[in-house]
Amino acid sequence: MLVAVVLYALSGGADYGGGMWDLLASGPRALRQRAAIEHAIGPIWEANHVWLVLVIVVFFTAFPPGFAATMTALHIPMTAVLIGIVLRGSAFVFRRYDARDDAVHRRWSALFGAASFFTPFALGLCLGALASSEIRVIDGRLSSGFFAGWTRPFAVACGLFALGLFAFLAATYLTVDTESEPDLQDDFRTRALTAGVSLAPIAAITFVLARNGAPTIFAKLTSWWAPVLVGVTSVCAIGALVGLWSRRFRWARAAAVGQVACILVGWGLAQYPYLVIPDLTLTNAATVPSTLTALQSALAVGAAVLFPAFGYLFYVFKRRPASLPPSD
């Protein structure tokens, strides 16, 4: 059980990282600033991708029945996520290496942008569905069909919320990345503020819909830790907005990261101990102990190798401010 909790925290952490990067990459809805965005994503975008793969493989190694049930019940939105990922990833690379004439460049950008909208929305649908208590697994068989959960208003609200959150975070990041170009920075500041402010009503709607759409989660949100977490999240959110407003962009970035972290941790706590509410929990969907132990050591060793390496990558590239030409 303890093992399972540790695993959950680890995969949740990776999830969080994956989310962060994804949203970073979903920036190109800001139409004019492509060069800056491309520059910001370029060196690290391969690594972003891998978070997702890591989450998936750890998921199916540690919780095979949970993985099987999720992928069967959410076949349709997951396929949508997948298509979004493929289009987004390849459009980004192709644009990088094929950025010679403007028409082609614009077409890739349009595809990249569209897929960047689509993917987090579909991911939000899936998360909403997992929380909805509508996916039923009885005697190891999925009994709720292929449309349970993700077609509900609550899941749609989750999708929109994910979209808004990612947009907000990406724009906030970019205000820091464009420090050397004040006019671009202003653009991103406006975008971050807009996204941040519009996030509030979406969050409220999601919360209200959760009462019927995700009763288990809603009930959890009234336990002792909930006000604390909601408080911290709100402080972070307001801090980020104030930071943006007063042009303390580094502060704003830190606060936005804190905000997203709190939201994900809160979601994790509210969902705990369930994997797929209400039938699959971390315990009953976990695999055999021998594999969990091996996986745990693998995760520890992997983390010991990866974090320094990732740190080095950042150190090398974020050490010096951008001085590369804006496009190929």
Add this chain to the structure above:
Amino acid sequence: MTDLDFARSQMALSLAFHIVFAAVGIGMPLLMAVAEALYLRSREPVYLDLARRWASGTAILFAVGAVSGTVLSFELGLLWPGFMQYAGGIIGLPFSLEGFAFFTEAIFLGIYLYGWDRIPAVLHWLAGIVVAASGVLSAVFVVMVNAWMNAPTGFEVVDGRLTNVDPIAAMLNPASPGQVIHMLLAAFAATGFVVAGVHAFFLLRDRASAFHRHALGIALGVGALATPLQIASGDVLARMVAQRQPAKLAAMEAHYHTRAAAPLTIGGIPDDAAMTTRYGLHIPWALSLLAWHDPSAPVRGLDSIPRDEWPNTRIVHWAFDLMVGAGVAMLAVAGWAGWLWRRWRRVPDERWLLRALVIVGPLGLVAIEAGWVVTEVGRQPWIIYGVMRTAESVTPMPGLAVPFTTFTAIYLFLSVVLVYLLRRQFIETDPRAVRRARGPLDVSRDD
């Protein structure tokens, strides 16, 4: 076609697409690390230019490989939830390890690509080595999973429940060493040959190009060394298959009747109903010799296997012959090149050899595709050999024709774009590279 057929087709298509990038993603970092090592030793700018160009190519291929790999990790669950539920706990571990190896590769490739003028030269080269090593490790882990599907070990089934699961024993199953080595050598041989073929093509157009001559030297060296080793490892693997998966071996060789001193059948049209292979070339004793290293040894035919456990004989047999044929052609060209190389003591650039290289260049990739068809189709109808049938593991989701069509369209589109892009990279490389190799090196701009 049934939903199962669509699911299998979609998986096959995704794997066939991914394997090209995976294989080249294993081979290219080696080539670029060799080029950079030669640069560090000789300080000849042409090697640096080469390492940079190859690194750009690697970046495109790696990116597509990463995307197509992500697709596969999703499809395992989307299409084969039964398999994942059963096997995830036993064989998920190497997948997770592969995730880490892949992550390491991505990080260090980032450092390599963007670090040319930001970190010390030796560190930069070491980053390249890490990319190459983690690429190899990824392949080791993934092939271990496939080997387990062929030779499932490391668990027991008691009353239909899994017990005594030992993920390490599952990883180190009997098929692992042979399959892993065969795949790694395949990646090196195929990458070496395909890159050699491309540079041979440009060398035929511009005989004076130092850039393409040096490139040809490195790529051909890797390809020509890997090919004979690969054929030897194939022999070891085939004997392993003969012992553990008689149905697969029988289908590979279109061998219907169990007998001693079995002949080898090359080509022909296997006919399951008549249990005979028409129009094939039959070489007496050769199959017994190859499978057991004894010309009189008995070899089990398909007649010893229940009819509903036969793989598709035609596909497996033809794919096997295609793979071996491609390997033999590569071996012949490798031998020719090696002979000239020794005699002349320089990179051989004989016109006919270059032409042969252009033709043989893609055969390594053809052999890889064919080889995967042999091992995958040859394992059917099982997804886990002798334990779980493919039909039992497919998703209950109806209408799989829709995702299949969608992904087929996407892959077609991606392939077209990719070929177009790579072609443009090479063509644009050509004159500029020659100029750069001669003139002062331009390090201010990199992709």
